[in-house]
Amino acid sequence: MSHYLTTQFKGSARWICVLLLGILVFCGFSPALRAEIIGYVPPLPIVGDVAQPLVLDAEALTGTVEVTRRNRTYQALPLAELLQQAQPADERFTVLLEAADLASLVEGQRLEESYIAYSEEYGWEAVHLRHPASANIKRLQRLVVIAETDPYGFGIHTISQTANLGSTSPGALHKDGFVLQYQREGAASLRHDDVEYVSTVFTPQKVVPRGALLGDGQCSESENVLVMGTRGEVREAAGGYFTLAPAALEFRDERGQVQIQEVAGVVIEAPERRTTDAFHDALHLLKADQPVILVILDGLGYHQYVYAMEHGHAPFWASQARAERALTVYQPVTNAGVAAILTGKTPEYNGVYSRRQRLLEVPDIFNGADQLGKRSVYLAGDRQIVAASLEQRFHFDNTGSGSSDDDIVLTALEMIGDQEAPDLMVLHIKDIDRAGHNYGDLDPRTMAKIAEADEYLRQLQQAWSGWMIVTVDHGMHTTTDGGDHGILCFEDMFVPYWVMEGAVHNDVE
Numbered sequence: 001m002s003h004y005l006t007t008q009f010k011g012s013a014r015w016i017c018v019l020l021l022g023i024l025v026f027c028g029f030s031p032a033l034r035a036e037i038i039g040y041v042p043p044l045p046i047v048g049d050v051a052q053p054l055v056l057d058a059e060a061l062t063g064t065v066e067v068t069r070r071n072r073t074y075q076a077l078p079l080a081e082l083l084q085q086a087q088p089a090d091e092r093f094t095v096l097l098e099a100a101d102l103a104s105l106v107e108g109q110r111l112e113e114s115y116i117a118y119s120e121e122y123g124w125e126a127v128h129l130r131h132p133a134s135a136n137i138k139r140l141q142r143l144v145v146i147a148e149t150d151p152y153g154f155g156i157h158t159i160s161q162t163a164n165l166g167s168t169s170p171g172a173l174h175k176d177g178f179v180l181q182y183q184r185e186g187a188a189s190l191r192h193d194d195v196e197y198v199s200t201v202f203t204p205q206k207v208v209p210r211g212a213l214l215g216d217g218q219c220s221e222s223e224n225v226l227v228m229g230t231r232g233e234v235r236e237a238a239g240g241y242f243t244l245a246p247a248a249l250e251f252r253d254e255r256g257q258v259q260i261q262e263v264a265g266v267v268i269e270a271p272e273r274r275t276t277d278a279f280h281d282a283l284h285l286l287k288a289d290q291p292v293i294l295v296i297l298d299g300l301g302y303h304q305y306v307y308a309m310e311h312g313h314a315p316f317w318a319s320q321a322r323a324e325r326a327l328t329v330y331q332p333v334t335n336a337g338v339a340a341i342l343t344g345k346t347p348e349y350n351g352v353y354s355r356r357q358r359l360l361e362v363p364d365i366f367n368g369a370d371q372l373g374k375r376s377v378y379l380a381g382d383r384q385i386v387a388a389s390l391e392q393r394f395h396f397d398n399t400g401s402g403s404s405d406d407d408i409v410l411t412a413l414e415m416i417g418d419q420e421a422p423d424l425m426v427l428h429i430k431d432i433d434r435a436g437h438n439y440g441d442l443d444p445r446t447m448a449k450i451a452e453a454d455e456y457l458r459q460l461q462q463a464w465s466g467w468m469i470v471t472v473d474h475g476m477h478t479t480t481d482g483g484d485h486g487i488l489c490f491e492d493m494f495v496p497y498w499v500m501e502g503a504v505h506n507d508v509e
């Protein structure tokens, strides 16, 4: 029964189609002609410094408006709207309109009557009603958004231990920073009459030469070049290479495997010392039955440490062996910096790569101490930074000093004094960061907080008979209204690292 109905329906549907076709042919349309009009619409990618790279295709043409210029009518899409969909990384940007043999650059802020049109004759075409005619480029192949870079803002940055050497961006590299290379994917063959027909397949790769990132003279001479990713990846640059994705710079190993999907920047002449060493150094000492105080200072760049000593703000530090310069992790913010110190792992492995994560995906220093049969305490302020395996002991401003830092140090000193100090004490001292944000990295008011931290460390060292490891989650750089951190600049990425011996020598053995 149902079979009969279906056949019936199919039969009548076929007749309806034939009838419609007849009407269309009568009116001057035919299915063949319609296919010609739509045909193959070449894709038009929007790439570069955007959060959401796009590809315009036939589907995009459903939203066109009619635009007339010099007696020609176009089916066009407003360019400013298209770019907003792609989400430019910065509001200050230019757009490169690129055809095979011609390109023009226009300002992103001046696109009030600018359109992208499509016609069979000219393909994708830029139609600007206000710009000079030279901006109206036919047969477009790509639109590249190029944002303004800034050493303390948007961009892919190259730094050394003491300088910010330069910035570029995916957009700038898409403009003129790559060479097209073909990667062999494989070959296939077919035999016909004892003759072999071979076809080899390649995929194009936009390879970014190292010179585009490191500056021409520097790339060959630089040693210990590290590539850092936005998810906290760290790779040695030696042996690998850079390729360009639609909206990111990638780093690949020698076999072509993507190691870093979004490069944040490059560190040349990177020091051996890392903040993650604190985890390993502390556990190493605990294993040898040496008690440890691990102090995490918040927001103290190596340059601030040096400046403070040179200007008399840190007499205790000046009296000690010089701190090593350690590389912290990207993103240089408190969550990621503290998580790296507490786990000994970079954000790629511990899961905390920005201010948004707080759960540790690997064991932390407290798990490690516990396994060695050691007791630990975690003394910190009134807010949880990361969810450590040991509940932090919260501290509030009970002394009325305007900060909980002195309260934390008091607790530690009391524990030491009462002979009840655990084997591992982790302290998180916050005020240098707070002052750095408010006043700037080298401001006298920030230096006053550095002087307080210097004094806290002196008091702890004077009272302690074990070891002290002191390091920092991230640095601080100057901004127009104080200071900030979170960028791949040398001020944020390099911090001091000390291993000090306590001053008290008890001759127990």
Ligand SMILES: [Zn+2]
Pocket: 299, 334, 433, 434, 437, 485
């Ligand atoms: Zn901060």
